[in-house]
Amino acid sequence: MKIAKIKYLTLRRFTQIAILALFILGNYSIATLKNVQNKEELGIFGGNIESLIGDSSSVVAKEASVFSSIAQGNLSHAKWFGGIFNLTDPLAALQIFLAGGGLALDVALGVLLVVFIYGVFLGRAYCAFVCPINLVTDFANFLRAKLGLNYAQHKLFLPRSTRFVILGISLILSAIFGIAAFELISPISMLHRGIVFGMGFGIFAAIAVFLFDLFILKNGFCGHICPLGAMYSLIGKFALLRVYHTLSACTKCMKCVQICPEPEVLKPIGKKGGALKTMTCLRCGRCIEVCDDNALQFSILNFTQKEKR
Ligand code: SF4
Ligand code: SF4
Numbered sequence: 001m002k003i004a005k006i007k008y009l010t011l012r013r014f015t016q017i018a019i020l021a022l023f024i025l026g027n028y029s030i031a032t033l034k035n036v037q038n039k040e041e042l043g044i045f046g047g048n049i050e051s052l053i054g055d056s057s058s059v060v061a062k063e064a065s066v067f068s069s070i071a072q073g074n075l076s077h078a079k080w081f082g083g084i085f086n087l088t089d090p091l092a093a094l095q096i097f098l099a100g101g102g103l104a105l106d107v108a109l110g111v112l113l114v115v116f117i118y119g120v121f122l123g124r125a126y127c128a129f130v131c132p133i134n135l136v137t138d139f140a141n142f143l144r145a146k147l148g149l150n151y152a153q154h155k156l157f158l159p160r161s162t163r164f165v166i167l168g169i170s171l172i173l174s175a176i177f178g179i180a181a182f183e184l185i186s187p188i189s190m191l192h193r194g195i196v197f198g199m200g201f202g203i204f205a206a207i208a209v210f211l212f213d214l215f216i217l218k219n220g221f222c223g224h225i226c227p228l229g230a231m232y233s234l235i236g237k238f239a240l241l242r243v244y245h246t247l248s249a250c251t252k253c254m255k256c257v258q259i260c261p262e263p264e265v266l267k268p269i270g271k272k273g274g275a276l277k278t279m280t281c282l283r284c285g286r287c288i289e290v291c292d293d294n295a296l297q298f299s300i301l302n303f304t305q306k307e308k309r
Contacts, residue, residue, distance in 0.1 A: 008285025015129045022071040023078070023196045029068035075130070075192045076183070077107055086110035091170075091231045092189075095180035098171055115235055121300075123236030127222060127229050128284035132191050136206050137222050140213035141261070149214065156217050158224045160264070160280070167227035182227055219261045229280075237279040243287060244299035247273030256287035256296060275299055 003010075069082040076092040088110030097103055103111075118126060127134055144150050166182075173181035183189060187205035194202030209221045222229050245268060252270040257263050265278040266287060288296045 005289050008289055012129050012134075012284065016132065016135060019071075019130060020132060020192075020195055022067075023074065023192075025067040026069075026071035027073075027196055030072060032068075074189070074196060075132075076189060077110060079106070085113060087114055089228070090114055090235065091167075091228050092180060092183055094231075095170060095174040095183060098175040099178045099180055101180075118232055119235045119239060121239055122241055123239035123281060123283055124229065124232040124279070125236075125241070125283040126232045128282040131188055131228075132195060133188050133206070133209060133221065133226075136191070136210050137213050137219070140210050141219065143214055144218060150218060156220075158217060158220070160224055160262075162224050163226055163230040166225060167230040170227050186228070187221070188226075188228060223261055233279045240300050241283055242275035242277065242299050243281060243283070244275045244297055245269060245273050246295045246297075247271075249293050250295040251293050253293075255290045255292075259286045259290050261286070 070080070072079040076089045078087050080087060083106070086106045086109055088107050090111050093103055093107055093111045118124070170182035173179075185205075187202075187209050190202030190205040194200060194206075213220045217224060243265070247270075250270050254269065257266045257269060260266050261282060261284065262278070262280040265276055265281045267278075268274070268276060283298070285298065288298065
C-alpha cells in the first residue's frame with residue numbers, strides 16, 4: 001500500500017494515540033509525584049512505584065515531573081505544558097455554565113482557545129484527530145465493510161440532524177436540572193477517562209457505540225447522535241481548512257462518496273469544483289486518500305475562489 005494512500009489515516013492515529021499517551025503519562029506522573037512525596041502506596045496501578053520501576057525516589061520524581069508538566073487533566077479540561085495554555089471542551093463548559101456553575105478563568109480561556117483553533121482553522125477536525133471514540137467507530141466501520149454489512153438493509157432511519165436536536169436537548173436539560181446532562185452519559189468522556197485513569201463502566205459505553213455502528217447504523221453515533229460532533233460542526237462552519245475539488249480532474253468514480261463518513265459534504269463531486277463548504281466535514285482526509293485522480297486535496301486559503309475552467 002502506498003504511504004500517500006494512508007498518510008492522513010497515519011497522522012490521525014498518531015495524534016489520537018499520542019494525545020492519549022501524554023494524558024496517561026501526565027496523570028500517572030502526578031500520582032507518582034504524590035506517592036514519592038507522601039511515601040505512600042500508589043493506588044491506581046496497584047503497587048509501589050519504586051518497586052514497579054526499580055528506581056530511587058529522587059530519580060522517579062524528576063522523571064515524573066517532566067511528564068506531569070506536559071498534559072494534566074482530561075479531554076473536558078486539560079492543562080498543557082505546565083499551564084502555558086489550557087484546552088477546554090466547549091460543550092462541557094457550556095453545560096456547566098447553563099447548569100449554574102461558574103467557569104474559572106483558565107477554563108474560560110481554554111474554551112476561547114478551542115473555539116479559535118477549530119473555528120478559524122480546523123473545523124470539525126477534533127472528531128478525526130483527537131476524539132478517542134473515533135478509534136472505536138472507525139474499527140466498527142472497517143468491520144462493517146469486511147463483513148458486507150454496508151449492503152444490508154438499514155434497520156433504523158435516523159436523520160443526521162438528530163445530533164443537533166440532541167445538542168439542544170442536552171443544553172436545555174443542563175439548564176433545567178442544574179447538571180451537565182450529556183457529560184453524565186458521554187461515551188467520549190467515559191472512554192477517555194477509562195483509558196487514562198483505569199477502565200470501569202466506560203468500557204460498556206464504548207462497546208455500545210461499537211455495536212450500534214457495526215450492526216445498526218453506519219456512522220451511527222458520530223454521524224447521527226453525538227452532540228459534541230454537532231457542536232464542533234457549528235464552531236467550525238466557517239473554518240479555513242477545506243477539502244478542495246478540482247472538477248476537471250474528476251472521473252466521477254465516486255469512491256470518495258462511498259468512503260466519506262458525512263457523504264452529503266461531497267454532493268458537489270462531479271458537478272461543481274471549488275472548496276467544499278459543508279460544516280460537518282471531519283477533515284479526515286479519507287476522500288483525498290481514495291481519489292486516484294488527484295481531484296481532491298486540502299486547501300487552506302482559497303475556499304472562496306471558484307475553480308477556473
Ligand atoms: S462525533 Fe462525537 S464521538 Fe464522534 S468523533 Fe466527533 S466528538 Fe467524538
Ligand atoms: S469530505 Fe473528505 S475529509 Fe470531509 S468528512 Fe468526507 S471523507 Fe472526510
